Amino acid sequence: MGEKEGEKKYTIEDLPGVGEATAEKLRENGYDDLMTLAVASPKDLSEVCGIGEGAAIKIISAARKYADVGNFETGEQILERxxxxxxxxxxxxxxxxxxxxxxxxxxxxxxxxxxxxxxxxxxxxxxxxxxxxxxxxxxxxxxxxxxxxxxxxxxxxxxxxxxxxxxxxxxxxxxxxxxxxxxxxxxxxxxxxxxxxxxxxxxxxxxxxxxxxxxxxxxxxxxxxxxxxxxxxxxxxxxxxxxxxxxxxxxxxxxxxxxxxxxxxxxxxxxxxxxxxxxxxxxxxxxxxxxxxxxxxxxxxxxxxxxxxxxxxxxxxxxxx
The missing domain is CATH 3.40.50.300 (P-loop containing nucleotide triphosphate hydrolases)
Structure with a gap:
């Protein structure tokens, strides 16, 4: 449950490696919440924001953690979703x-x-x-x-x-x-x-x-x-x-x-x-x-x-x- 609460608390500025300038670029290109970042591809992110692919991977993995996506789930959890x-x-x-x-x-x-x-x-x-x-x-x-x-x-x-x-x-x-x-x-x-x-x-x-x-x-x-x-x-x-x-x-x-x-x-x-x-x-x-x-x-x-x-x-x- 902590992750779900975290999703409401965190913004993209809280992600490691995202300063004001990067956050602005992300928002301009439609990446303005944790979920859109969590499902983004590192290549696309690095192209639109002018950051290295390594930095993009870090941003995406942090967004996945905060938004609680990309983890293994039980069949029961998937059925619930x-x-x-x-x-x-x-x-x-x-x-x-x-x-x-x-x-x-x-x-x-x-x-x-x-x-x-x-x-x-x-x-x-x-x-x-x-x-x-x-x-x-x-x-x-x-x-x-x-x-x-x-x-x-x-x-x-x-x-x-x-x-x-x-x-x-x-x-x-x-x-x-x-x-x-x-x-x-x-x-x-x-x-x-x-x-x-x-x-x-x-x-x-x-x-x-x-x-x-x-x-x-x-x-x-x-x-x-x-x-x-x-x-x-x-x-x-x-x-x-x-x-x-x-x-x-x-x-x-x-x-x-x-x-x-x-x-x-x-x-x-x-x-x-x-x-x-x-x-x-x-x-x-x-x-x-x-x-x-x-x-x-x-x-x-x-x-x-x-x-x-x-x-x-x-x-x-x-x-x-």
């Missing part, structure tokens, strides 16, 4: 069931599929749902959307909000959208999200789409390593945001055809192992007849693979009938 995790409804009982009750906080849920498979529609629906009261499966919270392909439509939010008997003006006020113009801007916006969360109660962060800028800017095998490194950093920033704010992270991803697949579905999500290993839940969306979509859960730490049918209508995402 997982009780903080909440679930956000998708609007479809079928899809909620596939995800074990909805989208988990402190995790990245990736929806991938071809153009027109319903990815952006689901993102709009999640944004509306997060503003709903808790008793309706929402968080009564604000939403951040990083829009990389200019796909956000406030008119669609109004339609979906009215279908749920919500005040559409209030819903729009609680959704904060930033257009990302390239991959570096996208990474910067994910870092800025931590500052936004101090001003607004943000419990859902959406990136639509995760990989489009990375794919168009880093073409060819020569730039693959750099692309994957940046994508890895970006995804860990998103995960850090989810962990610190007990928020849902929902991302969309495109697919590309694999020429070596002769049987079965040749479509694979972009981003390779980096995205595959960092996303906690992965859902593959496919078009079906009459506005229906088939959603298949292909990756989860504890849920079985399976698929279900959902419907994309003017009112939003519902169960496929």
């Amino acid at each position: 997982r009780r903080e995790i909440q679930k956000l409804t998708t609007g479809s009982k079928n899809l909620d069931g596939l995800l074990g009750g909805g989208l988990e906080t402190q995790a990245i849920t990736e929806f991938f599929g071809e153009f027109g498979s319903g990815k952006t529609q689901i993102m709009h629906q999640l944004a509306v749902n997060a503003t709903m009261p808790k008793e309706k499966g929402g968080f009564d919270a604000d939403v951040l959307i990083i829009d990389t392909e200019n796909t956000f439509r406030p008119e669609r939010i109004v339609q979906m909000a009215r279908a749920k008997d919500l005040d559409s003006d209030n819903v729009l006020r609680r959704i904060h959208v930033a257009r990302a113009y390239n991959s570096h801007h996208q990474i910067l916006l994910a870092e800025k999200a931590l500052e936004m969360a101090k001003e607004f109660p943000i419990r859902l962060l959406i990136v639509d789409s995760l990989t489009s800028h990375f794919r168009s800017e880093y073409m060819g095998r020569g730039s693959l390593a750099e692309r994957q490194q940046l994508l890895n950093r970006h995804m860990h920033d998103l995960l850090k945001f989810g962990t610190i704010n007990n928020a849902v992270i929902a991302v969309t991803n495109q697919v590309s055809a694999r020429p070596d697949v002769f049987f079965g579905d040749p479509m694979a999500p972009i981003g390779g192992n980096i995205v595959g290993h960092t996303a906690t839940f992965r859902i593959y969306l496919r078009k079906a007849k009459g506005g229906k979509r088939i959603a298949r859960l292909i990756d989860s730490p504890h849920l079985p693979e399976g698929e279900t049918v959902i419907q994309v209508t003017e009112d939003g995402i519902t169960d496929g009938v």
